[in-house]
Amino acid sequence: NAGVTQTPKFQVLKTGQSMTLQCAQDMNHEYMSWYRQDPGMGLRLIHYSVGAGITDQGEVPNGYNVSRSTTEDFPLRLLSAAPSQTSVYFCASRTGGVGEKLFFGSGTQLSVL
């Protein structure tokens, strides 16, 4: 079972460049989300989606865009990369029902120079 797949695993960008982090899940989960992980700060929610065609902002959305054209895919776009966006990014999808468990991808380590 693939679960949540993120690509790429590593990326280095120059300030001002744009790029898209890919995320796909094969568990038919309606809810998908993007978090960033920074040392000493835990994980912070960037954007989330409760189903195809529906997206909304999390607690740190500035500088990022998302779209959800299918249930499976939830790409995260950096429009004009800044050094403050250097972080590890995790995509996650969630079951419904009891527990509402969140499943994570393996992460993308992004450095912005």
Place this chain on the structure above:
Amino acid sequence: GEDVEQSLFLSVREGDSSVINCTYTDSSSTYLYWYKQEPGAGLQLLTYIFSNMDMKQDQRLTVLLNKKDKHLSLRIADTQTGDSAIYFCAEKGQNQGGKLIFGQGTELSVKP
């Protein structure tokens, strides 16, 4: 507001029990979770507990919940070197689609 706090480091000897503690602020959380992160990997769900439960046991893991004090703990019995990782406590928030609010993570180091 919603906040989750954990201590940052814990060091134990192999074979001892580990206890990782967490406090949270949102008394209306329905679920509380423990996740494990190994180096270079994503977070993996270890266990979760309903907010109306006091305790949950799953093999070597015991979760204790004190709702009055908003305190959650994870006990790992017979800790092994393979348990070395970062452990995150999380509560299910009320806003933003029921997002998970994570603590900073506790780095568990198990010495042989």
